[in-house]
Amino acid sequence: MRSIDSPSWISRALGFGPISVPPVAVAVTRHELALAVFRRGSDGLELRELQRVPLPEETFGGGALGGPVGNAAALGAAARTLLERVSGRPHHLSVVLPDAWVRGMIVELGELPEQPGLALEILRFRLRRLVPFRIDELRIAATPIERLSGQEEPVRALALLAAEGVCAAIEHAFAAAGARVGQIVGASLARLEGMAAGGRLPGLTAVAAVESEGFTLLFARDGAPVLWRQKTFSGGLSDEDRARLLAAELRLTRTFLAERLGGEALSSALLAAPATVQPFWERVLAEGLGRPVTVLTADHLPLAEVPPAPGLELLAPLAGATCREVTP
Template sequence: MTSLQEIWARLDGTAAAVGLRPAYPPVALDLEQRVVSLVRCKPRRGRKALLEAHVQRRLDDPVLPDSIFQPAGKTTPDLVDRLRELFEAGGTRPGRVSLVLPDNLAKISILQLPERPASQRELDELVRSKMRRAVPFRLDDVMISYQVVPGTGSAVGVLVVLVHRAVVERLESTFEAFGARAGLIDLATPNLINLVRARIDRLGADGGDVALVNCAERYFSLVITRDGQVIFYRCKTFAASADGTPTPNGSLSREVAHSFAYYREKLGGEGIGAVLLRSTSLPNEEVVRHLAGLECERIEPIRLEHNIELADGVQLDNDAAQRLAPAIGAAIARGG
């Protein structure tokens, strides 16, 4: 069963407020266009989770669309075999698994409403009406999930997530073919926030809003939080270079500048107090230069040592840690 409706709910305590207590599988699979990563964690009461195994494999052929605006495509013929081999290499038996997808396979929007509609039906109709005008495909072809979060006064925000139904169903059938089941289907950046939400709270307490930047191989996402709530989200797919490889080029600096201008003018932004950074496409120092438009001097990489310990014999270098961070966030389902 997919759980897209919970992607944003647990970021700000909303899940606890409405009584949602999903049981996240301790095994997570991060699936990118050409890279697949598996982690298995062991939760420990009162202690950091234990990372028992991790495996990464680069694939010869893309297994996902480049973005939500690309066709869903067909299952790569050998994907089932590659995933089966991945589980065997990690000493992990297929079962319930959290599946983490790239952010740019979803359309995530924050709708600002002056007040909450009087009924759930009116809210459903309003969300669908607004999203119908925002995407160039039929809403019948996507899965829609949303979460209402408090705003100022009577205003509310609605965090809306759209994912192509065909992509989700294709991946679910792929998992079933080798005995696994997607207990949770989620996105990368929400799981990064899930991983470091305690750190976000601590940084926010020092003053200023807190941003998180996820600079992946084919896209980047920028999230800004205020008082523990997501107030801004933007995801942009990188354009392809001359050889067809996605690259930030000047788009990262440009989008950061545009985002910061919107944050200042429309969201009453008074300044970013801290930025948390995860990058798998560029060295951190280079990303930091692109983030100059945020006018923030406190930029720190996401670190896993606050959240996990390594089991005996398990090694984890910095590059692997950056790539595995979203999957670990899904597997341990709590931040530090």
């Protein structure tokens, strides 16, 4: 959400020659920093190194979008320690945030001016009425996506929102440690990039991701997003309440897809979730989508080998972030 503004699927659609980002990515959560270094080989991405550093509990606040930053000094110290542990210390990297810290939504817009600053102001004005956050405190990125039947406005875009204070604090922490953050991306979008690499997602695919703070459900056609749904879990919700929340969202989604995509059948439905809750969410999704759901495995990603513990829950979005491409 910083200097990277054209993911690979939009670059391909526009006919540009994409450039791969550095194969180093850091996952930032409330509890730790985890850095993965990959090597691009003929058989896919090879995990060369994985380092993890815990964060003090007060580093990030418990509010929406991961904020506020409660201990910038602790974040900076953890970033230095993390980079010092890596062989061949990296100077450029990507950052992956939890989905709960990067909210996505589809917006329809009128024709936008060519000047990026003016286009951003129009987007901010539109989002001001749609989101429960102070727009001036957000970092916003948007990418045009496929038009659908029944669309009233000429432009349809995936807008991504993150807390400016959180993004800036992370960038500053790594810059002070000698590494530039080239992109900040949410886990679901990064994971999608990895899954779609090399044409791995033909047709219409549903991808659901469950985290402790909520879930994201996206639909992609040939790897490019066409629909994005995201919900936050309120504190104290039981599994049954969470299942009802997702079931209601799935009913709305299926109605939308039937109207806008002409009832196009899903090619596949995939689930990314912690192992302890996979069976529960697999059942809920299968009932809501009306088709079997497959749990994400290493076969769905451009990895040269099955990753070691802690496995795909951590490494899938990190690998995906290194699959992203930018236009020159």
